[in-house]
Amino acid sequence: MAGFLIRRLLNALLVLAGVVTLTFCLMRFTEGDPATIIALDKNGSVLISGEVIERLAEKNGLHDPIHIQYLNWWRRVLHGDLGNSLRSDAPVWDEITERFPYTLQLAVLSILITSLIAVPLGICAAVHRGRLVDRITQWIASVTVSVPDYYLAIVLIYALAVKWTLLPAYGCGTAAHFILPLLVLVTAKIGYTTRIVSATTVDLLSSQYVAYAELRGIPKCRIFYVHILKNAMIPILTHISLQFLMALEGSVIVESIFAWPGIGKCMTDSVLGRDFTMIQGLVLFMAVLIVGMNLVVDLFYMFINQRVQYDGGGAKP
Amino acid sequence: MPVSIDEEQKNIMKKIFVFILTVLLLIVIVTVFRTNDSAEAERDVLTIATGRDATNITNYSPKGMWEPAALIYETLVNLDAACNPVPCLAETWEVSDDGRSYLFHLRKGVVFQDGTPFDADAVKENVVKLKHDNWSTIGELLAHVNVMGPHTVEFVLTRPHPTLFTELAASTCGIISPSVIVPESESKKPAMEMMKENAGKNDGNKMAMTETSSTPADPGHIVSRPVGTGPYAWNEDRHLRNRCFSVIRNDSYWQGTPRFSRIDWEVIPDASARAIALESGKVDLTGETPNGTLNLENIKLLKKNETFSITTADNWGARLVIVNHTRPPFDDPEVRSALKYAIDVSAIQKLLGDTATICPGPLGPTSPLTDPSLSLYEYDVEKARSILDAKDIVDTNGDGIREYGGKELSISIVSGKVPTVSVLMREFFREIGIDLTIDQKESGSTFQVLAQMQFDIAIHNNIPSFYLNLSQQFSKNGGRWSLNIDDPDLERAIEKYEKSTDMETYRKYAWEIQRRVHELEIILFAVNERKVAAYRKELGNFVFPPEEWVGADQNLWNMK
Numbered sequence: 001m002a003g004f005l006i007r008r009l010l011n012a013l014l015v016l017a018g019v020v021t022l023t024f025c026l027m028r029f030t031e032g033d034p035a036t037i038i039a040l041d042k043n044g045s046v047l048i049s050g051e052v053i054e055r056l057a058e059k060n061g062l063h064d065p066i067h068i069q070y071l072n073w074w075r076r077v078l079h080g081d082l083g084n085s086l087r088s089d090a091p092v093w094d095e096i097t098e099r100f101p102y103t104l105q106l107a108v109l110s111i112l113i114t115s116l117i118a119v120p121l122g123i124c125a126a127v128h129r130g131r132l133v134d135r136i137t138q139w140i141a142s143v144t145v146s147v148p149d150y151y152l153a154i155v156l157i158y159a160l161a162v163k164w165t166l167l168p169a170y171g172c173g174t175a176a177h178f179i180l181p182l183l184v185l186v187t188a189k190i191g192y193t194t195r196i197v198s199a200t201t202v203d204l205l206s207s208q209y210v211a212y213a214e215l216r217g218i219p220k221c222r223i224f225y226v227h228i229l230k231n232a233m234i235p236i237l238t239h240i241s242l243q244f245l246m247a248l249e250g251s252v253i254v255e256s257i258f259a260w261p262g263i264g265k266c267m268t269d270s271v272l273g274r275d276f277t278m279i280q281g282l283v284l285f286m287a288v289l290i291v292g293m294n295l296v297v298d299l300f301y302m303f304i305n306q307r308v309q310y311d312g313g314g315a316k317p
Numbered sequence: 318m319p320v321s322i323d324e325e326q327k328n329i330m331k332k333i334f335v336f337i338l339t340v341l342l343l344i345v346i347v348t349v350f351r352t353n354d355s356a357e358a359e360r361d362v363l364t365i366a367t368g369r370d371a372t373n374i375t376n377y378s379p380k381g382m383w384e385p386a387a388l389i390y391e392t393l394v395n396l397d398a399a400c401n402p403v404p405c406l407a408e409t410w411e412v413s414d415d416g417r418s419y420l421f422h423l424r425k426g427v428v429f430q431d432g433t434p435f436d437a438d439a440v441k442e443n444v445v446k447l448k449h450d451n452w453s454t455i456g457e458l459l460a461h462v463n464v465m466g467p468h469t470v471e472f473v474l475t476r477p478h479p480t481l482f483t484e485l486a487a488s489t490c491g492i493i494s495p496s497v498i499v500p501e502s503e504s505k506k507p508a509m510e511m512m513k514e515n516a517g518k519n520d521g522n523k524m525a526m527t528e529t530s531s532t533p534a535d536p537g538h539i540v541s542r543p544v545g546t547g548p549y550a551w552n553e554d555r556h557l558r559n560r561c562f563s564v565i566r567n568d569s570y571w572q573g574t575p576r577f578s579r580i581d582w583e584v585i586p587d588a589s590a591r592a593i594a595l596e597s598g599k600v601d602l603t604g605e606t607p608n609g610t611l612n613l614e615n616i617k618l619l620k621k622n623e624t625f626s627i628t629t630a631d632n633w634g635a636r637l638v639i640v641n642h643t644r645p646p647f648d649d650p651e652v653r654s655a656l657k658y659a660i661d662v663s664a665i666q667k668l669l670g671d672t673a674t675i676c677p678g679p680l681g682p683t684s685p686l687t688d689p690s691l692s693l694y695e696y697d698v699e700k701a702r703s704i705l706d707a708k709d710i711v712d713t714n715g716d717g718i719r720e721y722g723g724k725e726l727s728i729s730i731v732s733g734k735v736p737t738v739s740v741l742m743r744e745f746f747r748e749i750g751i752d753l754t755i756d757q758k759e760s761g762s763t764f765q766v767l768a769q770m771q772f773d774i775a776i777h778n779n780i781p782s783f784y785l786n787l788s789q790q791f792s793k794n795g796g797r798w799s800l801n802i803d804d805p806d807l808e809r810a811i812e813k814y815e816k817s818t819d820m821e822t823y824r825k826y827a828w829e830i831q832r833r834v835h836e837l838e839i840i841l842f843a844v845n846e847r848k849v850a851a852y853r854k855e856l857g858n859f860v861f862p863p864e865e866w867v868g869a870d871q872n873l874w875n876m877k
Contacts, residue, residue: 032761033768036797040764042373042381050796052453089375090558098558154589162597169597170585171560256587261559265586274761 008298012291019287020280024073027276028066034274035062038086041273060086060277073280082281087273092281095266100285102172103262106254107247109178110185115240118190122197123229129202137194145191153184153257170259181258185251189243196239197232204228234301241297245290363577363856363873366591366603368610370559370584377543377551379491380451384582384606385564387868389430390491390545393421393440394482395871396863400685402482406435406492406546416477416818423468427571429494430550437470442495444472446538451489455481477816479823483685488868494544501537548575548874560584575874588612592619595851605850605859606869613672619851628850630861633684635676635843637777638738641770642839643801646721651704653838656774657694658701659749662842665738674845678831679787681845683863685820686787688828691835693842701749712750719750727752728773731766733759738776738844768797774841787830788815800839807833 035057042056057063061072076083082092125137157180161169168177204210205228213223250264263282270278371383379386393407402410407421427435441462448456458478463471474481484490543551549564556562563581568574583600585591591603592615604611611619619625646652662675669675674682677691705711710721718725728751732739736755743753753774758766766772789795792811793803810833814826834840848869850859857877861869 030762031758032763032765034761036764036768037761051457053797055449055453084375088370089373154593157590157593157597162593165597169594169599170590171583257590259560259583259585259587259590261557261584266559272759272761 008295012295015291016284016287020284021070023280023283024070024276025066027271027274027279028069030274032274034086034276035060037274041087056086073277077284082284083277085270085275085278087270087275087278092278095278096263096281096285099261099263099266102260103248103250103255103264106178106181106185106251106260106262107244110182110189110247111240111244113182113186114189114193114243117186118193119197119236121190122194123201123232125194125198126201126205127224129205134198137198141191141194141198143191144187147187149184149188149251149253150257152187153180153253156180156183157257170257172258172260177258181254181260184254184258185247189247193239193243197236200232200235201228204232237297237300241293245293248289248293249286361577362579362581363602364581364583364600365605365870366585366594366600366609367582367606368584368586368588368591368608371562371582371608372556372558376450376539377497378447378451378540379493379543379545380489382543383608384868384870385543385549385551385562385580386491387488387547387871388549388564388580388874389543389547389551390488390493391547392488392490392492393423393485396483396486396867398863400483400683400863402486405486414818416479417474419472419474419481420465421470421472423470424571425468427546428569429496429544429546430567431494431496431544433494433496433544435492435546436467437464439495440470440492442498443492446498447493447540450538450540451491455484455490477818479817479820483864487866488871489866491545491547493540497540497542497544498538499541501539546571548572549580552579555579555581570874573875576876577873580870580873585609589615591615592851595619595625595853596622598853601856602850602852602859605848605861611849611851613670616671616849616851624854625851626854626856626859628852628859628861629671630848631674631681631683631845632848633681633864635679635681635845637679637843638742638774638841639777639800639839640774640841641772642837643770644773646708646710646726647773649708650836650838652708652710653841654694655701655704655708655749656746656751657838657841658697658704659745659751660694660742660841661696661745662693663696665741665842665844668737668741669844672847672849674847676843676845677840678835679790679840679843680831686824686827686831688831690828691831698748705749717747717750718752725752726750727754729754729756731756731758731763731772731775733757733763733776742774770801776844787811787827791830791834802834802837802839804833804837807837 033053035053038060039053039056061069064072073083082096084091085095088095121137121140125134128134157169160167160180167179168174169180171177210223210227213227214220248263250262250267252264252268254260255262255265266278267282269275270282365384367384369383371385373381379390382389391406393405394402394410395405397403404424406424406427408424409422411420412418413420421440423435423437423440429435429439433439441464444452444456444459444462448459452459458474458476458481459472460475461471461473463473465471472481478484548567548570550567552563552565554563561581561583563579565579566575566577583594585594585600588611591600591609592611594600595603596619603609604616616627620627640647640653640656642648642650642653647656666673666675675693676682677693678688680687705719710719710726712719714720716725718727720726728746730736730739730742730753732755736757739753739755743755746753756772763775767775767777788811789798790800791802791807793799793801793808807830810826810829814823814830817823817826848861850861850869852859859876860872862871
């Protein structure tokens, strides 16, 4: 176990260095002069001179050779400083800690609600395969997968916030503000999750060991909970953890439409605005989070299924 | 086992009870949510939807403050609807005959929102300390700032600059309380601590005559807190980063009592969501600044709704649709003119509706330098075809596309995020046998492509400084934004334009530049994106200032 953890931590460090280096290179080789883009973004529709752009580039070391910029960034990070945003001048760490809790709230709640609805629904559809419940579930899954987030969000705001004035149209702060963004996020996830749960359960229901257990006269209830559900949890958990990781990166659409001050919109704006320090800080933060989450999920596998062992390169069922 | 009637009734009652309880619970939840929202409806407070947080928490310079800067800070002069300078913090002024000296007589009795008196020293401190920040465009022109008396200040320029008043009216040149202009190294201290330390440093109106050069401009100064002389003061308590920000009424404002007790901005990044927020009654106004623009569909819907008013206004600048005159066959002005005849500008105008005005030259219809004699070309496909035929650019293989230099004439247009105009142009050019492909790029990449002239046709981004500085774009020595036009007549006009000492001469040569560029057929047409504000009708009448850099929200304080 200790050996496994050490190996995973070393791997994690390599992954982090790789991700950050790749992001650094990709951003630097993207078209466009970052100093101009940032200067225009900062100053907006006001008079802007070449001198302003030059000063901005000089101040932020954008004229330095790429390898110097790269080393400087790592030097700062190793001293615990992610730097300041080139666009807002705010410390990157402050921006992340300010925005991330909002994204985390939505991510946790949306995954929780999706799981609470999709897992029983998927299992129910699998157990009653071919019957009305299954058909209705499949239909719900198809519809929710097909409806675009943006469209659904606008329709929901129009109906529930403008026409019936039941809920706030945008913003955050009260419990009511969560309802519309969560409705959109859960709707987007529920279809996929239901289908994954249903397909996994159907596979297990038709497996040989389940048939053997039935022949041995084991009660159906015990077969379901002990043999089917326990085995089904690994792919389901994998899917849900992936969905959760994706949710942690924030939803640009939901954050833009509902004015939710999360991390997704910040990431998109930073990429479009060539805010290098912000992008690198965000990528490093997300990479640490994702690598950490993967480790936690691996440990969960071990916890829910004792047959999973950790040997050599990773988990072996 | 049979169930007794009593038990059955009990079960039914139980179900009904659970149902009623659930319904009641839902009603309570919904009512609580609704109450929370309606509590926000204060009509003395104006709420505006914008697309981004207006502030930069480490520096409250008006340059980075967007919307609230126009209400917190005031400038020496303002502009009237005809773009003439009118008094603001400067009551009167005198300009020397050589156009290099501007003597401003400042308004007496004005105080900053922190109690610091507004005087000539305050103006000088602003210009000297923030020369490289919000005064950077004027800073390079200034040779000296001389304090001639407690309320008299002189700006001495290195060369005449006829548009100085227009630039002084920009919200970036808002005058900041000297007590909050601090060295960057002190910016880590809490704002209140810095204010205490700086209080009193600027007391006393002493006669002084100092050159800006003798007080070295410190590029390391920042504005630690937004404090100006304007009708509203920054409301730190209601600033939630990336969510909302606010200003409160300045009760001691020198022009009278501002109409709203408070103005709040809600940050809503999506344009449709901003329009819906307006419809839902959560906000009163949106669309008035470049941060919060609405899209065409939203504007159409809001126009149909009688509850709202829409105010539109032209900008000074325009997005130029330009052809790369350095690439053959478009190095020939006649071939370029064929492209102009092939474009049906009325169709483009119809497509863009009220959100834009199509112009023949680089400036919008309301700019003080626009040459009124320029006109758009008539749509004439036959003429376009005949020009290309005469230049021996013909379709030899019958595939509908003309050949040039042994190859099919296939060109591309560098377009922004929404290539609606480009799609229409592709159809126009196909009519004359030119294949146009759309090269869609995000704005960051477009700048580089334009600066390096790596395009056939491009929609040139609107750089506001071009509005009044035509030499940057049209002189071959114009720097990074130059279109590399090699034309002696144009260079001569630009030289005279730059040496003009008065506005009349400046305008005369600005017109000459525009005419020459028009003759060179480099600008196919220009899109002047209009400002559109949507607001609740009962608010009154929203009036745009003559140009957006003046600060679109400037007139909100006394909105009639």
